Amino acid sequence: MRRVSSLRNTLSRAAQGALAGLLAAFTALAVAEPVAGLVRPASGPVTVVGGAVIDRTPAAVKEFAIRNFGENDKAVLQLGILVLLSVIAVVLGMFSLRHRRSGAAGVLLLGFVGAAAALSRPDSTGTGDALPSLAGAVAGTLTLYVLASGAAPSGAPASEGGETGASGWSRRGFLTAVGVSAVAAASARAVGCFLSGRQGQGAVASREGLVLPEPASPAPAVPAGAWLNVPGISPFTTPSRDFYRVDTALDVPEVVASTWRLRIHGKGVTRPRTYTFQQLLVRPLIERDITLTCVSNEVGGPYAGTARWLGVPLADLLREAGVRPPSQGGGADQLVARSVDAMTFGSPVEDVMDGRDAMLAVGMNGEPLPFDHGFPVRMIVPGLYGYVSACKWITDIELTTFDAYDPYWVKRNWARRAPVKTQARIDTPRPFARPSAGTVTIAGVAWAQRRGITRVEVRIDDGPWHDADLAAHAGVDTWRQWSWPWQATPGGHDITVRATDGTGQVQTEQRARTIPDGASGWHSVFVTVP
Numbered sequence: 289m290r291r292v293s294s295l296r297n298t299l300s301r302a303a304q305g306a307l308a309g310l311l312a313a314f315t316a317l318a319v320a321e322p323v324a325g326l327v328r329p330a331s332g333p334v335t336v337v338g339g340a341v342i343d344r345t346p347a348a349v350k351e352f353a354i355r356n357f358g359e360n361d362k363a364v365l366q367l368g369i370l371v372l373l374s375v376i377a378v379v380l381g382m383f384s385l386r387h388r389r390s391g392a393a394g395v396l397l398l399g400f401v402g403a404a405a406a407l408s409r410p411d412s413t414g415t416g417d418a419l420p421s422l423a424g425a426v427a428g429t430l431t432l433y434v435l436a437s438g439a440a441p442s443g444a445p446a447s448e449g450g451e452t453g454a455s456g457w458s459r460r461g462f463l464t465a466v467g468v469s470a471v472a473a474a475s476a477r478a479v480g481c482f483l484s485g486r487q488g489q490g491a492v493a494s495r496e497g498l499v500l501p502e503p504a505s506p507a508p509a510v511p512a513g514a515w516l517n518v519p520g521i522s523p524f525t526t527p528s529r530d531f532y533r534v535d536t537a538l539d540v541p542e543v544v545a546s547t548w549r550l551r552i553h554g555k556g557v558t559r560p561r562t563y564t565f566q567q568l569l570v571r572p573l574i575e576r577d578i579t580l581t582c583v584s585n586e587v588g589g590p591y592a593g594t595a596r597w598l599g600v601p602l603a604d605l606l607r608e609a610g611v612r613p614p615s616q617g618g619g620a621d622q623l624v625a626r627s628v629d630a631m632t633f634g635s636p637v638e639d640v641m642d643g644r645d646a647m648l649a650v651g652m653n654g655e656p657l658p659f660d661h662g663f664p665v666r667m668i669v670p671g672l673y674g675y676v677s678a679c680k681w682i683t684d685i686e687l688t689t690f691d692a693y694d695p696y697w698v699k700r701n702w703a704r705r706a707p708v709k710t711q712a713r714i715d716t717p718r719p720f721a722r723p724s725a726g727t728v729t730i731a732g733v734a735w736a737q738r739r740g741i742t743r744v745e746v747r748i749d750d751g752p753w754h755d756a757d758l759a760a761h762a763g764v765d766t767w768r769q770w771s772w773p774w775q776a777t778p779g780g781h782d783i784t785v786r787a788t789d790g791t792g793q794v795q796t797e798q799r800a801r802t803i804p805d806g807a808s809g810w811h812s813v814f815v816t817v818p
C-alpha cells in the first residue's frame with residue numbers, strides 16, 4: 289500500500305511539475321505576443337527563433353525542406369519550435385520542483401535565446417526587438433517560481449482538500465494558482481491577437497479599397513493558340529491562388545498601402561527620391577505576361593508560374609533618379625532591393641535598364657497583388673530568377689556594385705548573377721501513370737525568358753527525337769505550351785523532353801543541382817502502359 293501511494297505521489301508530483309513548466313512557457317509566449325504587437329509584430333519569439341533558424345539553415349537543408357514540406361515548410365518549422373519548447377518546459381518544470389531557482393532561471397535563459405535570435409535577424413530595428421522575448425521570459429520565470437513553490441513538497445504526500453502541506457500549498461491552492469495564471473496568460477494572448485489583428489485589418493482594407501488604374505501600355509492580347517486544349521497541362525496564365533510561393537517570411541508582411549514608401553538612393557543617384565504608393569499609381573503603367581521561376585525549382589518541379597503583371601517601368605524611375613547603366617558609364621552595376629522584412633536582392637543594373645519589362649508591380653492577374661505575392665509593390669524582372677530580382681513587399685532600392693555588397697542568398701552561397709536557364713517540363717502524363725495503349729497526348733510547358741522557345745522535342749526510351757506541336761508564341765518572356773501525340777505501346781517507357789531557345793541553343797542534358805545558379809538537365813517521366 290505504502291509503495292503504491294508513494295508511486296502515485298511521485299507521478300502526481302511529476303505531473304504538477306510538467307504542468308507548471310508548460311504553463312510557464314504558455315504564459316511567456318502569451319505575454320511576449322502583445323509586447324511584440326506594440327514593439328514590432330515580427331519580433332515575437334516564435335517568429336524570431338524560426339527566422340533565425342531559416343537564416344542559419346544551410347542551403348542543402350533548405351532544399352530538403354522545400355522538397356519535402358513544399359509550401360508547408362514554415363508551418364512545420366513553427367510547429368517544431370513549439371514542440372521543442374514544450375519538451376524543454378516540461379523538463380524545466382519537473383526540475384524546478386527540486387531546484388526552484390535554477391528551474392526558473394532556465395526559463396529566463398530561454399528568454400535570452402529568444403532575445404539573441406531577435407537581435408540577429410536582418411530585419412531587426414534595434415534593441416527594442418529583444419523586449420518581447422525578455423518580457424515573456426520574466427513572466428514565465430515568475431509563473432514557474434510561484435507554481436513550483438506551490439507544488440507538493442517532495443517526501444510529503446500531496447495534501448488533500450484544504451489541508452496545507454509541510455512546505456507546499458494545498459492541492460486546491462495549487463490548482464487555483466494554475467487556473468489564475470492560465471486565465472491571465474489567455475487574456476494576454478487575446479490582447480496580442482487584437483493588436484496584430486488591427487494592423488492586419490488596416491492592410492486588408494487598404495488592399496480591398498484599391499482600384500487599379502488602366503495600363504498606359506496594355507499587355508498584347510494572348511493569341512488564342514497559346515492555350516492548348518489538353519487535360520492536365522499547366523494553364524498559360526496561372527491563377528493567383530495556384531501561383532507558387534517561395535519566401536522566408538514566417539508572418540506574411542501586412543503593409544498598409546497609404547503608409548508604404550519606396551526610397552531610391554545610392555551610387556550614381558543624382559536625384560534621390562522617396563515615392564508614395566499614390567505617386568506610383570499616377571504614372572504610366574505597363575501590363576505584361578511574364579513567367580516567374582525560382583532557382584530552387586528542380587528539373588520538372590512546380591516553382592514556375594505565369595501571371596499578367598501591372599506595374600511601373602523600373603528603368604524610367606532609375607533614369608529620373610539620374611542612374612545610368614554601366615554600358616553608358618554608370619558607376620553602379622548592382623541594384624539592391626530591400627523588403628519591409630529586410631530581405632535583400634541584387635540584380636544587374638544593366639539587365640534592369642536594357643529595355644526589358646523590368647517593373648515595380650502593383651497588380652497581378654487584374655487585381656492588386658495578393659499579400660502572399662508582395663502587396664503593395666514587388667519587383668519583377670523578366671529573365672532573372674526570383675531570388676535575384678523579384679523582391680516582394682519592396683521598400684528600398686539602393687544602387688551599388690557587386691564588389692561592395694552581397695545580398696541575402698549570395699551570402700548563403702547562391703550565385704551573384706542568375707539568368708533563367710532553358711527548361712521543358714512534362715505536365716502530363718504524370719510520373720508512374722498507367723495510360724492505355726493507343727494515342728496518349730504528352731504535353732507540358734517550356735520556358736527560356738528573354739530568349740523564348742522555338743522548338744520542343746520528345747523522345748520515348750532511346751528512340752529518335754520527335755518535334756512537339758508548339759502553342760502560339762506569346763512573347764519571349766512567357767512559357768510556351770507544347771504537346772505530342774504518342775502511339776503508346778504496352779510496357780514501361782521513359783518519356784524525355786528538351787527545348788530549344790530563340791538563340792538556337794538546345795537545352796543542355798548536363799544535370800546540375802539547384803545551388804548555386806539553377807537546375808539543368810532534361811525532364812523525364814516513367815510510365816507503364818498496361
Ligand SMILES: Nc1nc2c(c(=O)[nH]1)N[C@H]1C(S)=C(S)[C@@H](COP(=O)(O)O)O[C@H]1N2
Nearest residue numbers: 532533534535536582627631674675678680
Ligand atoms: N521579401 C521577399 N521577397 C521575395 C522572397 C523572399 O523570401 N522575401 N523570395 C523570392 C524568391 S526566391 C522567389 S522565387 C520569388 C517567388 O515569388 P512568389 O512567391 O510570388 O511566387 O519571390 C522572391 N521575393
Ligand SMILES: [Mo]
Nearest residue numbers: 582583674675
Ligand atoms: Mo526562388
